[in-house]
């Protein structure tokens with residue numbers, strides 16, 4: 300734990316803070332890259348190793364089982380070890396997980412590898428947040444968080460783009476996962492650099508006292524308001540739709556729409572790419588105009604028809620797209636429009652939803668509120684791929700039977716409808732006398 304001698308010690312210099320942001324962001328880039336490196340090899344695991352959709356979804360879901368278990372352990376580990384040890388150990392666990400997944404196509408080994416990834420990756424996100432909160436204060440903190448998430452999303456996009464820039468590796472399922480292991484190694488190096496940086500500055504700069512937040516205590520959860528639980532509901536169905544859809548997207552575009560892997564990867568990358576650019580912009584805009592619950596409802600409404608559009612709408616003419624690091628390709632207009640709209644929603648809802656919790660929950664309970672929200676999110680992200688995998692297997696989804704993917708798409712649509720319901724209820728509550736100020740922006744305060 301940091302000892303403070305506030306006043307006597309200087310605050311960290313801008314160079315020190317931006318170096319911290321760089322190291323932590325590289326560790327997060329690696330974290331998101333490993334998470335998303337599995338999607339592009341789904342078809343190869345099915346074709347070369349005979350994996351079923353059920354098995355693929357079990358591997359994907361194993362991450363969430365681990366995430367729920369470690370989230371229950373809460374911030375205790377980070378508090379006990381301190382941020383510099385925690386971030387390095389969790390990055391090393393991610394490296395071990397990536398290597399385990401790349402080592403053999405045995406189902407149980409892959410399951411264990413993805414489970415281990417959940418053990419390392421989710422607390423790594425918590426540790427990264429704690430590090431930033433230590434070094435950055437006030438307005439700079441939101442900016443640092445935003446930049447950190449954008450670089451993490453660049454990790455997701457890079458995993459999709461690897462189908463283009465590392466195309467020769469995709470002759471087998473294993474080499475792309477070894478590439479992910481290499482990226483994980485870079486993440487560990489960045490975490491170690493952070494360790495060195497923190498160790499060198501300890502006792503020389505004032506990092507302030509860590510913010511006082513309580514831990515996740517399931518017995519005290521009843522005390523949160525209805526608005527909080529509507530946001531949690533939206534968070535669960537939103538991420539339980541988007542993350543599994545992304546996991547299966549590259550395979551789906553190949554099998555159901557006949558795209559090659561590189562083009563499917565480019566199309567899938569539109570989600571994180573849109574989010575890199577648009578999330579911070581939406582954040583700034585919503586801070587100004589407020590109407591947070593209305594924006595969450597609008598995002599949910601836009602999302603509602605998208606999975607049915609990819610399933611039933613005519614593909615339309617091919618249009619050319621160009622993406623840096625990935626190159627150019629021709630994609631059907633309908634798929635392009637759907638992915639751009641989904642990218643917009645993937646930018647808008649997280650940009651509004653996570654900060655909204657701070658309006659609803661007292662500051663000293665924010666830690667517990669975010670832990671609870673992430674825990675529920677991971678329960679959803681655990682269950683949904685299992686259902687979609689079951690539906691794909693049951694309805695014999697594949698290149699000869701593209702219609703077999705339709706039940707899975709209807710399931711995503713049902714979840715999106717639930718998301719709309721939660722956000723509509725939130726909007727109704729927040730527009731009335733029981734509101735928490737979600738609808739107010741800085742513009743209203745000035746006027």
Ligand SMILES: C[C@H](NC(=O)[C@@H](N)CCCCN)C(=O)O
Nearest residue numbers: 330331334421424538649673676
């Ligand atoms: C901020 C949010 N992060 C999460 O939801 C994490 N619990 C899971 C991240 C999984 C790795 N891609 C987000 O990414 O929107």
